[in-house]
Amino acid sequence: MATDLRPPALDHLGLAEAIRWEASVVEARTGIRCRSVVRTSEPQLPAEQATGVFRIFQEAITNVVRHAEASAVRITIDGADRTFVLSVKDNGRGITLDEVSDPVSIGLVGMRERARLLGGTLDISGKKGKGTTVVLRMPTGARPHTRISHHAHPAR
DSSP, X not given: OGGGSOOHHHHHHOHHHHHHHHHHHHHHHHOOEEEEEXXXXXXXXXXXXXXXXXXXXXXXXXXXXXXXXXXXXXXXXXXXXTEEEEEEEEOSSOOOHHHHTOTTOHHHHHHXXXXXXXXXXXXXXXXXXXXXXXXXXXXXXXXXXXXXXXXXXXXX
């Protein structure tokens, strides 16, 4: 339950600035250069979606710090054509296909599940020696799923 609480920074700063602030904290703590590019005005997401996006970002940046062996990360927020996109790209070792599909990687599984519950998708890819990219895409008009279902839903 505690991990789903809304971070105060979202209320005080808005989603884009809260992500920038979190990135600056990570940069100060780890020395990993964090550059943020916002290509949209403040995304107008419901509170539940904004919290979910922020939590996905936190897990993605934590993975960079713990596993990527990166010196820099680029965070991009875009909101064009009724689609919100968050991209976190590092210059580290690059996640392997085995790591991406590892069913016991709680962090990755949790990120994907949270993205699905938000009505979006999460793509994770890596190139050896070139880094890892995590991309969250979701329609801005999507209503978050309120409960977990184990049944496949047809695309809308």
